[in-house]
Structure formats: C-alpha cells, structure tokens
Amino acid sequence: MSKLLSPAKTEVLFMGNEAIARGALEAGLSVAAGYPGTPSSEVIENLASVAGQRNLYVEWSTNEKVAVEVAAAASFAGLRSMCVMKQNGVNVASDFLLHLTASGTRGGMVLVSCEDPGALSSVNEGESRYFARMLEIPLLEPANFQEAKDLTKWAFELSEKIHNIVMLRSVTRMSHASGNVICGSLTDKSRVARFVYDGPITDPLRGPVISTPVVAKHRLQQEKLEKAKKLFEESPFNKYFGPKKPQLLIITSSVCFLYSQEAVSSLGLQKRAGILKLGCTWPLPERLLKKYLRLTDKIMIVEEVLPFMEESVKVLAAGMPKEIGLKTFYGKIDKTLPAVGELNPDIICAALSKVMKVKCKSIPAAYVKGLQKAAALIPPRDQTFCPGCPHRASFWSINTALKRDGREGFVCGDIGCYAMAALTPAIGFHTVRTLHSMGSGTGLACGFAKLGAFGFDKPVLSVCGDSTFYHAVIPALINAQHNRADITFVVLDNAGTAMTGFQPHPGLTTSAMGEAVPAVDIAQICAAIGAKVAISDPFDLDGTSKLLNSFMEQSGSLNVLILRQICALSPEKKGKKKFEMRVDEALCLGEDCGCNRLCTRIFRCPALTWDRTKKKAVVDEVICAGCGVCSSICPQKAIMKTEVIS
Amino acid sequence: MKHCVSNAKLHSKVYRGGKEEATLHAPGRQQSYRVIRRGADNAPGIRRAGVANKGRRRKVAWYKEPMNIIITGVGGQGNVMASRVLAGMLVDAGYFVTIGETFGMSQRGGSVMSHLRVSSRCALSPQIPQGRADIIVALEPVEAIRVLSKYGNPAVTVLSNSRVVYPIGVITGDFNYPSLDKIKAIFDKLTVRNWLINATSVAVEMGNPVLSNIVMIGALAKMNLLPIDRRAFEKEITKNMPADKRRINFAAFDAGAKMV
Ligand code: SF4
Ligand code: SF4
Numbered sequence: 001m002s003k004l005l006s007p008a009k010t011e012v013l014f015m016g017n018e019a020i021a022r023g024a025l026e027a028g029l030s031v032a033a034g035y036p037g038t039p040s041s042e043v044i045e046n047l048a049s050v051a052g053q054r055n056l057y058v059e060w061s062t063n064e065k066v067a068v069e070v071a072a073a074a075s076f077a078g079l080r081s082m083c084v085m086k087q088n089g090v091n092v093a094s095d096f097l098l099h100l101t102a103s104g105t106r107g108g109m110v111l112v113s114c115e116d117p118g119a120l121s122s123v124n125e126g127e128s129r130y131f132a133r134m135l136e137i138p139l140l141e142p143a144n145f146q147e148a149k150d151l152t153k154w155a156f157e158l159s160e161k162i163h164n165i166v167m168l169r170s171v172t173r174m175s176h177a178s179g180n181v182i183c184g185s186l187t188d189k190s191r192v193a194r195f196v197y198d199g200p201i202t203d204p205l206r207g208p209v210i211s212t213p214v215v216a217k218h219r220l221q222q223e224k225l226e227k228a229k230k231l232f233e234e235s236p237f238n239k240y241f242g243p244k245k246p247q248l249l250i251i252t253s254s255v256c257f258l259y260s261q262e263a264v265s266s267l268g269l270q271k272r273a274g275i276l277k278l279g280c281t282w283p284l285p286e287r288l289l290k291k292y293l294r295l296t297d298k299i300m301i302v303e304e305v306l307p308f309m310e311e312s313v314k315v316l317a318a319g320m321p322k323e324i325g326l327k328t329f330y331g332k333i334d335k336t337l338p339a340v341g342e343l344n345p346d347i348i349c350a351a352l353s354k355v356m357k358v359k360c361k362s363i364p365a366a367y368v369k370g371l372q373k374a375a376a377l378i379p380p381r382d383q384t385f386c387p388g389c390p391h392r393a394s395f396w397s398i399n400t401a402l403k404r405d406g407r408e409g410f411v412c413g414d415i416g417c418y419a420m421a422a423l424t425p426a427i428g429f430h431t432v433r434t435l436h437s438m439g440s441g442t443g444l445a446c447g448f449a450k451l452g453a454f455g456f457d458k459p460v461l462s463v464c465g466d467s468t469f470y471h472a473v474i475p476a477l478i479n480a481q482h483n484r485a486d487i488t489f490v491v492l493d494n495a496g497t498a499m500t501g502f503q504p505h506p507g508l509t510t511s512a513m514g515e516a517v518p519a520v521d522i523a524q525i526c527a528a529i530g531a532k533v534a535i536s537d538p539f540d541l542d543g544t545s546k547l548l549n550s551f552m553e554q555s556g557s558l559n560v561l562i563l564r565q566i567c568a569l570s571p572e573k574k575g576k577k578k579f580e581m582r583v584d585e586a587l588c589l590g591e592d593c594g595c596n597r598l599c600t601r602i603f604r605c606p607a608l609t610w611d612r613t614k615k616k617a618v619v620d621e622v623i624c625a626g627c628g629v630c631s632s633i634c635p636q637k638a639i640m641k642t643e644v645i646s
Numbered sequence: 647m648k649h650c651v652s653n654a655k656l657h658s659k660v661y662r663g664g665k666e667e668a669t670l671h672a673p674g675r676q677q678s679y680r681v682i683r684r685g686a687d688n689a690p691g692i693r694r695a696g697v698a699n700k701g702r703r704r705k706v707a708w709y710k711e712p713m714n715i716i717i718t719g720v721g722g723q724g725n726v727m728a729s730r731v732l733a734g735m736l737v738d739a740g741y742f743v744t745i746g747e748t749f750g751m752s753q754r755g756g757s758v759m760s761h762l763r764v765s766s767r768c769a770l771s772p773q774i775p776q777g778r779a780d781i782i783v784a785l786e787p788v789e790a791i792r793v794l795s796k797y798g799n800p801a802v803t804v805l806s807n808s809r810v811v812y813p814i815g816v817i818t819g820d821f822n823y824p825s826l827d828k829i830k831a832i833f834d835k836l837t838v839r840n841w842l843i844n845a846t847s848v849a850v851e852m853g854n855p856v857l858s859n860i861v862m863i864g865a866l867a868k869m870n871l872l873p874i875d876r877r878a879f880e881k882e883i884t885k886n887m888p889a890d891k892r893r894i895n896f897a898a899f900d901a902g903a904k905m906v
Contacts, residue, residue, distance in 0.1 A: 012737070013730075013734060013745075144769050173772045174772075176747050177745055177746045177772035178733065178743070179742070179743065179745070179769045180742050258744075258769070258771035258772070259773070262770060266775065344775070345773060346775050346776050363777045364800065367798075367799070367800050367836070370835055370836050371794065371795045371836060374791050374836060375791070375795035375796075377824045377828065377832070378792055379788065379813050379821035379822065380815055381788070381789070381813040381814075382756060382814055382815065383721075384755040384756075384814050386755060425818065425820075428818070569722075575856075600817045600818060604817065604818065606755050606811070606812070606813075606817070609812050609817050610812075610817050610819065620811075622850065623722070623811065623855075
C-alpha cells in the first residue's frame with residue numbers, strides 16, 4: 001500500500017509535498033493539475049500514483065496557466081480541485097488567476113505554490129505571496145510537516161466557505177524536507193460533477209462563471225476576503241508561543257518558524273522572546289495581531305524572501321497607534337535580517353543576539369582554526385552535466401559550429417538542465433549568453449535577429465528542452481516565422497522533463513496517470529509553422545555540428561534542429577552502459593598532445609578524469625555512463641570504446 | 647516558554663544538549679505505524695509524542711538530544727535514499743525526525759547533503775545550525791571535510807567512504823585533491839572518532855557501486871550511536887522495496903557492519 005494512503009491516526013514520515021498531497025486527499029480532492037518545477041513536482045507525482053485507487057483525475061498540464069484552468073473547471077462543476085506549481089508558474093498563470101479570482105469558484109479550489117528562497121534549484125528567488133495580495137485571495141503558509149497536511153485540508157474548506165480560490169505557499173525547505181505527520185481519515189467523496197450555468201449573470205453560484213459585471217464582482221470578491229479574515233482571527237494555525245510579557249515579539253511564518261524556535265532556544269531566550277506563528281498570512285487577522293503587538297514594543301519579523309508580512313504588519317500597526325503604542329520593528333526593511341537569499345537558524349541567531357544583546361554559543365577558537373585550515377585544502381565541487389548527458393554533447397557541437405562559422409554567434413538559453421551551459425565550470429566553453437524564463441530564449445533570439453538594420457550581424461541560436469517547447473516556445477517560434485526572424489532553433493529533446501524527475505509531457509505516449517496518450521510531435525509542429533526541420537543524434541558530434549553550420553549559413557528561413565537522445569538519468573538508460581570505455585595509454589599524449597587536454601579541460605565529463613602520476617586521461621568506470629561520446633573528441637583516438645553485448 | 651514539549655514517558659532520561667549516556671527505547675516489536683493520541687494541547691507546531699513505546703530497550707553508547715546527523719556525498723551516490731532509510735528506522739523507533747534536503751540542480755554532479763534531526767521531543771528545523779553536527783556520514787571523502795568545516799565541533803563523529811569522486815575543477819587541473827592520508831589526518835585532528843572505509847569497493851564487488859550508501863548505513867548501525875540495528879533495517883527495507891531487491895541490500899548492510 002502506498003504510504004500516501006496510510007490509515008488514519010498512523011504516524012508516518014512525509015516529505016512536505018507528500019503531506020500536501022495527503023491533506024488534499026483527506027479533503028476529498030477530485031482533480032489536480034500542475035506543471036513540473038522544483039520544489040513542487042512531488043505533489044502531483046504523489047497524487048498521480050494513487051489516482052486509480054482514489055478515483056482522482058491528475059494531469060501534468062502543458063503549462064501552469066492551463067493547469068489552473070483545468071482545475072478551475074472542476075471547481076465550477078462543484079468538485080474539489082488543486083493546481084500545483086513552483087513560484088514562476090504563478091507568474092505564468094497570473095492572467096487567468098486575475099480573472100478567476102474575480103469570477104469566484106464553487107467547489108473548494110487550492111493553488112499550491114512551492115517557492116525557492118535562495119534559488120537552490122531556480123534561476124530566480126521570486127515570491128508569489130504578493131500575488132495573493134494582488135489577486136485579493138487568502139494565503140496560507142504551513143510551518144511544519146503536520147501543518148502542511150492540515151492546512152491543505154483546511155484550505156479546501158476555506159475556499160468553499162468564501163467561494164474563491166485559496167493560495168497555499170510552501171518553500172523548498174518545507175516541500176523537500178520530511179518530518180513526522182499523523183494522518184487523518186481519508187473521506188469517501190461522492191460528489192458528482194455538475195456545472196450549473198442557467199442562473200442570472202449576477203449570481204456567481206448558479207449563473208455563468210464570469211468576472212463581469214466587474215465592479216459588482218470585485219466588491220463581492222473583497223467581501224469574500226473579509227470573511228476569510230474573520231475566520232483567520234479564530235484559526236488554530238495562528239498561535240503564540242512564549243511568556244506573557246516578552247521583551248521581543250517575533251512574528252513569523254512557514255519554515256522560518258522552525259528556525260526562529262531553534263534560534264530562541266539556542267540563545268536561551270525562552271523567557272524573554274515570544275513567537276507569534278502565523279499560518280494565515282494574507283489578509284492578516286487584525287484583532288489577533290493587535291492582541292499580540294500590545295505585548296511589547298520590540299517586534300521582529302522573520303520571513304523569506306521579501307518583507308511581505310513586515311509591510312502588512314506595519315500597515316496594520318500604523319492604523320492602531322493608540323491601542324498598541326509605539327513600536328520598533330526589526331526585519332528586512334531595517335536590515336536586521338538579510339534582504340536576499342534564504343534564512344536559517346544561524347542567521348536568525350545572529351539577528352536575535354544583536355537585538356537582545358546576548359552572545360551566540362561559540363566553538364573553541366583553536367578548533368575553528370583547524371576547520372578553516374581543512375576547508376582551504378578541499379576543492380570546490382560545482383554542478384555539471386552528468387556523465388553521459390546528451391546536453392554536453394549538444395553544446396559541444398554548437399560550440400564547434402559557432403567556432404567554424406566564425407561570426408561570433410551565440411545562444412539564447414532557456415530553462416532546464418541545459419541552463420547549466422551558461423555556467424562555467426559545467427563545461428569548458430561558453431555559448432549561452434542569455435538565460436531567463438521558460439521559452440524566453442527563442443523570443444529573445446527573434447529580437448536579436450531583427451537588429452540587422454542597426455548593424456547587428458551575428459548569427460543567433462536559441463535552445464530549449466522538449467518540455468519547455470510545449471510550455472512556452474511555440475508562440476515565439478510562430479513569431480519568428482511570421483516576422484521572418486532568421487534564427488536557428490535547437491530542441492534538446494531528451495524524452496522527458498529531466499530536471500524535475502522525468503515527468504511525462506505532451507511529446508510522450510504516457511500521461512501522468514500512466515495512461516496511453518498520443519504523442520504530439522515537435523518536428524511536425526515546427527514543420528507546420530513553416531520551419532526547415534532536421535533531426536540528429538547529439539552523440540554524433542560531427543554530423544550534428546555540420547548540420548548546424550549548414551543552417552547558420554542559410555539566411556531567410558527559420559531553421560529547427562531537433563537533437564534526440566534520452567537523458568542519462570532516465571529510468572530506461574540509468575545503469576545501462578552502451579560502451580565500455582578505456583584510454584589507451586600508449587596513444588594518449590597527455591599534456592604534449594597539443595589539444596590542451598580537450599577531454600579533461602574542455603569537455604569535462606566527470607567520468608573522464610586525469611591521472612596525475614601517469615599524466616594521462618583515465619576513465620572512472622564507476623561513474624562512466626558508457627555513452628561513448630568522448631572517444632570522438634580525442635584527436636589522438638586514444639579513448640577506446642567497445643560495445644557492451646547485453 | 648515551551649518551545650518543545652518533552653515527554654518523560656518516552657525515555658527514562660532525556661539530556662538536553664549534553665553528551666552524557668542516556669538509556670533509550672530502541673526499535674522494538676511495536677507495529678510499523680504507531681497510534682498517537684492528540685490531546686487538547688496539541689496545537690499546530692507543537693505536538694506530544696504520546697507513545698507508549700513498549701519496545702525492548704537497548705543501550706546506546708553515545709546519544710544526545712537532539713541528535714544531528716548529516717549525510718553527504720555527490721549527486722547520484724544515493725544520498726537521498728540513505729537518509730530516507732535511516733529516518734524511516736528512527737521514526738519507527740519513536741522519534742521525531744526532520745530531514746532537510748535539497749535536490750534538483752544540486753543533484754547534477756554537485757555536492758549534496760541531507761540534514762537529519764532526531765529528537766524525542768519535537769520537530770526541529772530542516773537546517774542544522776553551524777557547528778552542531780553530531781554525526782557526519784560521507785559517501786565521498788572531501789565532502790566529509792566540506793561538511794565538517796561548516797558543521798563540525800570537537801565532539802563530532804565522522805564515518806566516511808574512502809572512494810574519491812573528482813570534482814570537475816580537479817579534473818581540469820585548477821584545483822588539487824588532498825591525499826587520503828591527509829584526509830585521515832584532518833579527521834583525526836577534528837573529530838572525536840572517525841572511520842574511513844572503502845564502501846564503494848565492497849559495493850562494486852557486490853555488483854553495483856550505488857549500494858555503497860547501504861554499506862555505509864550498515865557501518866553506521868554497527869557504531870552503536872543510534873538506536874538502529876539490522877532488524878530495524880530489515881523492516882524498513884521490507885516496507886519500501888520490492889522483494890527481489892531486498893537480499894542484496896541486506897548483504898550490503900552486513901558488509902558495512904563488518905567494516906567498523
Ligand atoms: S585523451 Fe586524447 S584529448 Fe585527452 S589528452 Fe589524451 S590525447 Fe589529448
Ligand atoms: S563514455 Fe566518456 S563521455 Fe560518456 S560518460 Fe563515459 S567518460 Fe563520460
């Protein structure tokens with residue numbers, strides 16, 4: 001039996017995302033949709049894994065906006081539904097969300113946004129809490145694993161009480177951390193999907209679901225928010241821990257609550273500092289805050305990343321000076337806490353020790369010196385493409401083609417593992433010169449390609465992965481064709497959403513729930529747009545780079561090269577070597593080869609290492625994936641491959 | 647202020663922050679999932695571990711409250727699985743366990759680290775404060791030092807695999823990789839006890855280098871610093887793995903136990 005379906009009252013170790021999924025199941029969820037993105041993906045994955053047993057419909061949608069639309073339809077039909085994404089996804093979905101929050105929802109609907117303070121696995125540390133304010137919807141933030149489940153369940157109830165979508169925000173350190181959770185019971189839902197639309201336009205529960213008449217619906221939306229605020233006043237998810245008369249009040253939410261707790265106890269401040277943990281962070285429960293703001297004149301607000309709560313608390317405080325008195329606020333605005341990056345118990349300890357004038361516990365200086373000396377001896381370990389990764393080979397060919405072309409062309413990058421090509425030392429050369437949001441590489445390439453009239457004469461390439469292609473690249477490609485932007489567009493097709501763990505996408509023949517579905521073919525889409533399309537195996541370095549050069553030479557057309565090779569970590573490939581690799585020591589000339597060690601300085605496969613005593617290249621067979629690509633980069637033909645007969 | 651609620655019933659003695667010897671309930675014959683009563687004071691954020699733990703007791707050589715364990719290695723070495731298996735055993739033994747992990751980009755050949763916090767009292771934050779690791783388990787030796795340099799303290803224990811995975815910067819020649827002798831000397835100087843074992847070679851002999859994570863878990867159990875043993879491991883593996891994969895994991899565990 002899946003852990004996710006553990007019986008009520010059992011205690012299990014759940015990842016934050018599993019707890020969210022369990023909470024949704026306990027709430028009687030019917031439909032869930034999302035787009036993969038770290039750290040959110042496991043919510044949909046877990047729900048998909050039990051879809052059959054719980055009569056759920058779960059899908060990976062083409063992008064986050066579609067995911068919200070799919071989930072909203074279920075809500076309109078009276079079912080409970082959820083849409084799940086990382087912070088960037090909320091940006092993508094925001095256009096529909098702005099209308100949805102105005103039209104309102106019917107069955108309980110929850111938007112889960114898993115964010116990434118510190119950008120541990122993102123190219124930004126954007127915040128979606130401000131969306132809750134802009135969309136005028138309630139925002140909930142679980143502060144531990146039990147709450148991740150309980151708050152999710154409650155979010156559905158809240159949504160049904162106010163007839164609007166509720167946003168639940170998690171962060172990497174919650175979604176990808178694990179802790180004990182006591183399960184509640186799994187309700188047997190018996191809702192039938194029924195969409196009622198023949199009532200009057202002014203009746204959001206029986207009429208058509210639309211955002212007009214705008215002002216009337218907007219008023220109604222704000223009344224819903226007021227109602228949520230009233231419920232927040234009484235919510236057990238907002239709770240104070242601490243003495244009756246603290247010298248300092250810490251207001252915090254999410255995983256920062258756990259950090260704050262730890263910092264307070266490690267400084268021994270339990271009798272001097274109190275913590276007001278808020279699970280309901282927008283709109284702020286005013287009466288509750290008034291009650292606790294009164295306790296002391298020193299207030300510290302601990303949150304990630306931007307001062308969202310801090311601003312809201314200050315606005316509230318400004319409206320009640322007589323009741324609560326003058327306050328000194330500590331937080332991000334006065335720089336007591338860092339304004340960027342993620343927090344941890346140490347950062348909060350340091351801030352608290354300053355504000356409360358106490359010393360942090362320290363380790364003997366001599367020992368610390370020893371640690372520092374040891375740290376100086378170890379090499380950094382940077383991210384790189386995995387051994388056997390098709391992207392390393394693809395960028396190798398792109399680099400070769402750009403060099404041969406000689407006009408200083410460059411690549412507009414996109415979001416996926418291949419974004420690493422923008423970083424040294426992932427690979428020993430640079431080709432990727434821009435990197436932004438999903439699909440924006442090709443849009444930027446269109447723009448660069450139209451700068452010819454202003455003296456711009458470099459060839460422009462853009463790349464994207466297969467999943468990204470469906471998500472956001474198609475409009476940019478059509479734009480390129482329609483506006484005659486001369487670009488060469490390379491699809492790095494590794495047959496799955498590799499970076500987030502191989503979720504299926506429209507190019508594959510299985511759905512999130514494991515059903516057989518028709519594959520949507522990238523080549524045919526590109527051809528239908530009017531592009532010249534070629535397909536190549538990125539492991540064929542010579543053929544691939546030659547194709548690229550022929551594309552770059554042709555002007556006046558949109559060119560698409562699809563590079564197909566399955567990701568090295570994919571379940572189909574993992575642990576299966578196609579070739580046994582060996583460096584022939586007699587042939588390897590080492591530093592004298594004149595190649596400046598192409599193999600180990602430029603290509604940089606982690607499995608192709610350098611023997612410092614012999615001064616020769618050597619394959620580490622424990623990590624080598626047996627892709628065989630390195631054998632074609634060595635000018636001496638010293639790297640030998642033998643096919644593995646299975 | 648009760649930031650943590652202790653429960654005297656769970657353990658005969660609970661030491662807060664000390665290194666003293668404590669008697670603990672070890673994994674026993676209790677059911678795989680424990681039933682927990684939720685009382686009136688079980689507000690979100692604070693929860694009693696109200697378990698009548700009827701398991702057999704076992705002396706653990708060295709335990710403190712909370713116990714902070716870091717499992718580190720290089721992406722792809724099975725770090726996440728090792729931390730899950732260990733945490734599963736500890737939850738089953740009646741503890742609050744928090745695992746802090748980051749995966750995603752960091753998996754791609756970079757350093758990876760799981761923080762395991764074990765407490766008999768409450769859920770702790772998923773990040774161990776600097777200088778507060780009690781046990782460091784490293785699947786790769788320089789990763790042990792990387793973690794040690796941030797989370798080490800004079801009472802830390804290190805268990806490290808000796809199989810090296812060279813970082814790109816070393817392969818290109820931009821950086822040096824310290825010798826194993828040097829690494830051992832650093833361990834000897836900065837830890838209270840340490841082991842440097844070749845878990846990967848044992849795993850390769852067994853047919854799959856990725857088993858080295860389980861070899862390390864076997865060694866960790868044998869060190870007798872945590873209330874985990876072969877029986878707890880068997881139970882955890884049986885719960886989470888298909889039958890055909892279990893035996894090789896048990897063998898890897900046993901091989902590890904023989905190495906310390
Ligand atoms: S393996 Fe080939 S490319 Fe690398 S140093 Fe030897 S001869 Fe040069
Ligand atoms: S065959 Fe060569 S390029 Fe491929 S994984 Fe092995 S060492 Fe790396």
